[in-house]
Amino acid sequence: MTLKLYRILGLTLAALCSLPSLKAQTIQAYIKQNDKKLMEEYIRFLSIPNVSTDTVNIRKNAVFIKDMMTSRGIKAELLTGTTPEVTPAVFGEIKTPGANKTIGFYAHYDGQPVNPKQWYAGVEPFKPVLITGAFENGGKIIGPYKSGDAVNPDWRILGRGSADDKAGVMAIINAYDALVKTGQRLNANIKFLFEGEEEVGSIHLDEVFKQHKAKLQADCWIIIDAPRHASGKKTIVYGVRGDVNMALTVYGAKRPLHSGNYGNWAPNPALKLAQLLASMKDEQGKVLVKGFYDDVTPLTASEKKALAQIPNQDEILKKELGVNTPEVAGRSIVESIMQPTLNINGLHSANVGPMASNVIPTKAEAVLDLRLVKGNDHKKQAEKVIAHIKSKGFQVLDREPTEEDRSKHPNLIKVEVEHGYNAQRTPMDLPIAKSIQTAVQSTTKEPLVLIPSMGGSLPLYLFEEILNTKVVTVPIVNYDNNQHAENENVKIQYLWEGIETIAAIMQLK
Amino acid sequence: MTLKLYRILGLTLAALCSLPSLKAQTIQAYIKQNDKKLMEEYIRFLSIPNVSTDTVNIRKNAVFIKDMMTSRGIKAELLTGTTPEVTPAVFGEIKTPGANKTIGFYAHYDGQPVNPKQWYAGVEPFKPVLITGAFENGGKIIGPYKSGDAVNPDWRILGRGSADDKAGVMAIINAYDALVKTGQRLNANIKFLFEGEEEVGSIHLDEVFKQHKAKLQADCWIIIDAPRHASGKKTIVYGVRGDVNMALTVYGAKRPLHSGNYGNWAPNPALKLAQLLASMKDEQGKVLVKGFYDDVTPLTASEKKALAQIPNQDEILKKELGVNTPEVAGRSIVESIMQPTLNINGLHSANVGPMASNVIPTKAEAVLDLRLVKGNDHKKQAEKVIAHIKSKGFQVLDREPTEEDRSKHPNLIKVEVEHGYNAQRTPMDLPIAKSIQTAVQSTTKEPLVLIPSMGGSLPLYLFEEILNTKVVTVPIVNYDNNQHAENENVKIQYLWEGIETIAAIMQLK
Incomplete structure (x- = not known):
């Protein structure tokens, strides 16, 4: 089609530029060809109980992840701290010849406590099942995923950790794998870090960072955690509470x-x-x-602008959640979380x-x-x-x-x-922050949602304070995932798109 | 001893008149001779779970009570209502030749729900054990009562219903039995009524009363329930909330x-x-x-006087319960419950x-x-x-x-x-109320505590409204019995004294 034709169709040049790149389309095709294999492995991963305090099972998760990485040619190891009680973090590294940049990818593999009695009748948090949609919208249980079954990306996987945050682990590892398997080249060195104590406040992450400071150096760490914006648009978050x-x-x-x-x-x-x-x-x-x-740091001009551009989902959310009036009447959710x-x-x-x-x-x-x-x-x-x-x-x-x-x-x-930690906020105008934005935008024709700070918390200040690196969060899962509660779930399409997004960032120059 | 000697010893004539009567002493001796038998049967009674809603077990309790009565020569029957869901009340009657008065005795055999996890470690609410004292005062578990073991009246029996209100059932039946076995004569007709739905608000008591109105006629019903005053003194209560x-x-x-x-x-x-x-x-x-x-009926002069004479136990209670300031600072517990x-x-x-x-x-x-x-x-x-x-x-x-x-x-x-009911208050000056007071006083040298209304609730208004009889409550158990909660217990001495008290009322002319 000519530019003129695009104009006739009502598409602006900006929208044209933001069509998914050829590279993203290659990754999409790869996922489609391999969806059964990806599902089968992810279900096995979710079947290992991952409550942070369940030390026996949490280590089984670490070993599973290490094996996932090793089998894809990523040299992996378990990082511990100086004290024996540290749940190991799983680290991996890919060196790219000629690269002048290092991008790290972080996710956590531990989950919140579960009270099976609170889950949907008959569901066990660590025996994942497929569901047709969110229960509150009439979703029904399909049953466990059986090896070789066709995968409908509109379905969801129900189970503890499915969204928060084993989704991050699986998407990062498979994004790298997809790039390799489709013969695409990397431009940067890639590092991987999967933590097992996030849901108990990352109580030893400082210890791990201090112990392995050199190993964990990067220009920027990308945190794959938390939900995409409620509009469903791809999202970048520059800070956390x-x-x-x-x-x-x-x-x-x-x-x-x-x-x-x-x-x-x-x-x-x-x-x-x-x-x-x-x-x-x-x-x-x-x-x-x-x-x-009293101590709240005021927002910058860029942050205020980004906030103003976030699609207002409040009316949709109110309807979906059965809420008549938010806690602060007249204040939007994006303002609230600041x-x-x-x-x-x-x-x-x-x-x-x-x-x-x-x-x-x-x-x-x-x-x-x-x-x-x-x-x-x-x-x-x-x-x-x-x-x-x-x-x-x-x-x-x-x-x-x-x-x-x-x-x-x-x-x-x-x-x-209890153990607490401070908020973190990366300026949106930094060159590395802008490069990430470009990479993510290359995977979608929809405008991105840029959020100065998410509502949730991660101990990201440690990246700045101990490793002295930048940190940016790229959430991948559906916002209605019940994370931290009963009936946690992830929409399969969001897992696939997460892999595409991460693959694009991995190719960042 | 002469009256003069009594005066020298500082005893007033009033105190002399209130020494335990010979009849009461006879009952005391009988209990001492039969304490092992009484204990053994009571433990069996407490071992039958009695949560009001546990319909299978609650009926086993009714049958057990009926058997207790029958074996003592009391003609007993199960009373139901007009609807099938009524848990049967156990009724019995003793006709005394020449009697011109009928005194009824009521207790309830059902208990509050139990959450075994909240009970003292290792204790099951329906496997009663002996303890040396209240746990909060350092009481220790002795173990289950074994048939034939010596009985220390300072010990307590721990188990659901031990105080509230199987204690009432056992004391009433055994008071009658003690009178018969010691060859003492009755002056009044005696009726017995044991309810199985009190802890769920006596939801069918009205039905039972209407159905069996003639059978349940009496000059006064004596309610054996609730704890004696915290001073430990014998207590009569003229009303309930x-x-x-x-x-x-x-x-x-x-x-x-x-x-x-x-x-x-x-x-x-x-x-x-x-x-x-x-x-x-x-x-x-x-x-x-x-x-x-707004609707509170003011207290009468007699009620105000009785309240003023109740020993103030607040400082002792505060210390024992670990309370610094009551909910309404400066108001005594007896004022509070009015x-x-x-x-x-x-x-x-x-x-x-x-x-x-x-x-x-x-x-x-x-x-x-x-x-x-x-x-x-x-x-x-x-x-x-x-x-x-x-x-x-x-x-x-x-x-x-x-x-x-x-x-x-x-x-x-x-x-x-939920189902509710109103308060009830019997005037303290009625002749029948005064006779009961004299009978109870005959069993103790200590002054009685006369309480216009107890804090707890029983649907006593039904006695007045449906049966058109008077009603007075004579509590027998220790006040620190944890009724309605975990670790419910009864002090054995209080059971024995309860039997003495009830026997005296049964002999009322």
Whole structure:
């Protein structure tokens, strides 16, 4: 077709330039020819339980990945730290003759804890099954994938880790393999790093980085994790939020009390916890903890522009999620995630449902999740919450209360601050950042979604602080993947497109 | 000893009159001779699971009780209602020649649900064991009671129902038996009624009463349930609180959401529930629901006097329970229970502890327990709470929300009001009430504790409304019995004293 014809068809030159490149089409064809083999291996990978704390199985995953790499000609090894408890990260490297650039690819192979009872009836988190679509949209279970079955890219794979983040591992390794098998050349050195402790806060990643600093040098590390934008468009993310969790336990009487005999007299820890949590955030979604928003680094002009261009999916999301009004009415989701959060992850006190009984509970627990943005310090942010708790008349303990604590203080709370880390944000205008953008754009005719910072958290500050390299995130999975929850799933088409995207970045000059 | 000598010893005439009567001493001796037999049978009774909803086992309990009665010469039968789902109540009757009075004795044989995981390690709720004392005071497990073992009355029996309220059943039946075996005469007709649905709100007691109204006639029914006063003194209670439970479920998005990707945007149902609960009661323990205290019937002069004479155990209780300040600072426990309550029985949303994950939960649940005093109507009280919930901007549903509910309303809550009933209070000055007081006083040298209304709930209004009889409660078990919770236990000495107390009332003229 001539340019004129394109104009007649209403296509602009910009759109023409962003048609998938010939290289991307080659990779697509390769995937189509090999989809059964890719599926079969991925199902085997997902069948190995990967809860971060399940040390026996988590190591089986590491070995599986190493074997995946070795069988594709990637020299791989397990990296540990200086202490024996480090779950090994899997490292691999491809040296390209004449390359003047090194690009690293990171994903994590561990997953969040699972409570099988919460999953769709009959589904076990580590026995992946195919489903026709998301359950909330009427998706049905097809059954396990059997070797040799035809693969429908509209289907999804249901299982822990399917999206977060074994998808990253499989897409990175297979992107390299696809390039090799289709005879395409690399321009850069490629490094691979697959972590097994991300879901417990990457507690030893600093140790691994310090121990293997030279090995892990790169111009930029590409993080393959998290979901693509809800519009379905390919996405690049230049930063992540930091995160710190806090576990709160408010104490009542030493033993459970009959709510009739002691009601109105014995303090109720569930009420005290409710009052405390209610004091932390108002009904307009504003966190009331003093100084909570004080340290936030303002957005740059490029970041503001990128935010404004992100397709607004809020109405679609509201409908799909059954939400009438967001937490902060009138603020879009992309604006929301540029702020620090205070989220209640879970609440528990005595029993509800059939197990409920008429008691005044002995304790009430909540887990808080504080997401941090550029400028926040995780320790300082947790301290602000602790100061707030103290301001509400609580005696803050780091252990169960003693008899003396109980006799001295009307309000007792145990606060456990878990391992946290800070946010990270790479300037969008850096040459390497722009090259990545060009590579990803070469695989799709749709405009990209460029996000200054994702809502989720990864300890990416470590790449900057210890390795002194840049870091950019390229998410590949569907946004409605239930990551971190029951019924986690990945749409197969997104896996294939993920492979294409990564292959394009691997060819970056 | 002469009266003079008593005076020298500092004993007043009143105290002299209140020494245990000869009859009571006879019963004491009988129990001592038969304690092993009593224990052995009670342990067998406690070994039959008695959760109200466990229909198979609950009927085994009824049959066991009937056999206990029959073997002691009490004609017993199972009473049902007009509908087939009624758990049978066990009824028995002893006609005394020449008696001009009928006294009925009520207890219930069903128990609260059990969560074995919450019980002391290794203990199963329906495999009773002996313990040396309350766990919170360093009590240790001795082991199961073996037939023929010596019985230490300072020990406790640990198991569901041991205190609430199989203790009542065993004490009533054995009190009658002790009178017969020691050759003492009865003055009144005696009736027995043992219910199996008390812990689910006596949902068919009205049906049973209506069906067997003539059979259940008595001058007064004595309720053997609930704990003696915390001072350990023998106790008579003239009323009970009513009760109604409400289950609340606040809804968030349709699926669990990653707290990083959606935090600050997706509404958090755990926060909304916390805000709602916090709005119901202030930090001084005052319920903020409009009109919550409006219908309360004021106390009479006798009731006020009785309240003032109840030994104040608050400082001891505070120490024992590890409570620094009661919910309403400066108000005693006996004053507290003369008011209606709003208690949080349980809270639940997603997970805490090792299962916690970084999600925005889909729902948050609470169970509320509203205790009612004389004057309150259970339906009206629940309506006041519902009106409060509506005033906080919630759309109140009686089912899960539909798509339409979700699209229309920002705040959705399901409210399930469970079966409730009203309070009951018998005037303390009635002749029958005074006779009971004299009988109980004859078994102890300590002054009695007379309580206008207990904190707990029993559907005693049914005795007044359907049977048109008076009703008075005589609690027999230790107050620190963990009833309704894990590690429920009864002190053996209290069982023995319960038998003595009931035997004395059975001899009332």
